[in-house]
């Protein structure tokens with residue numbers, strides 16, 4: 001699943017690699033997928049995109065936005081585009097393929113579920129996008145400690161840290177994937193309740209959000225995800241599926257995993273109080 005680090009990395013790669021390329025052919029649902037979501041009838045995508053040129057790309061939250069003349073194409077969640085040079089073989093199964101006039105292409109193959117929304121420029125009224133665009137990125141200066149405190153203050157006293165940070169798009173692009181290492185660095189347990197936290201804890205959380213996400217971006221995204229060129233990110237998480245059952249690098253306790261709040265949490269039972 002794309003989260004903030006990957007959307008930043010991939011949109012930058014799109015700017016460097018795809019801007020200026022003209023679209024020759026668009027194919028949707030070559031291999032239909034139940035959880036591949038489009039914003040309009042899939043038949044209309046070719047009509048609206050073919051003959052047009054990629055102009056820019058940006059990201060907000062976990063979403064990638066690509067400007068293609070008068071249209072805007074969005075990738076999110078399990079929809080991550082992959083680039084193929086002119087002489088490379090394309091995968092047989094994909095839910096979107098865009099071929100350019102130099103015979104290079106991108107394909108999207110959905111992992112779990114994913115969105116590939118298309119709108120005329122400025123007409124994306126999807127609440128998921130609007131909220132993500134309105135709120136400051138945790139990596140921007142506008143995401144101040146005061147702003148973070150206000151955000152958290154609006155959460156019920158019994159809400160857990162996972163609930164506060166990684167649900168309802170309170171911090172767009174910060175999902176369950178990035179959350180685990182953030183909380184490891186903040187030394188706080190994902191189930192810890194809002195009402196038990198003090199000013200020092202809030203500061204630990206705030207610093208861990210900014211530092212961990214920045215570190216993930218600087219290393220080209222997380223190793224659990226692939227970039228535009230199919231390369232795994234260079235940030236190897238401390239807490240994820242592969243480290244469950246191994247020793248915590250800080251205290252040697254066994255790293256645990258359990259289901260919680262739609263998805264699982266991975267944590268060190270000793271370091272994270």
Ligand SMILES: [Zn+2]
Pocket residue numbers: 248249250251252253268269270271272
């Ligand atoms: Zn530990």
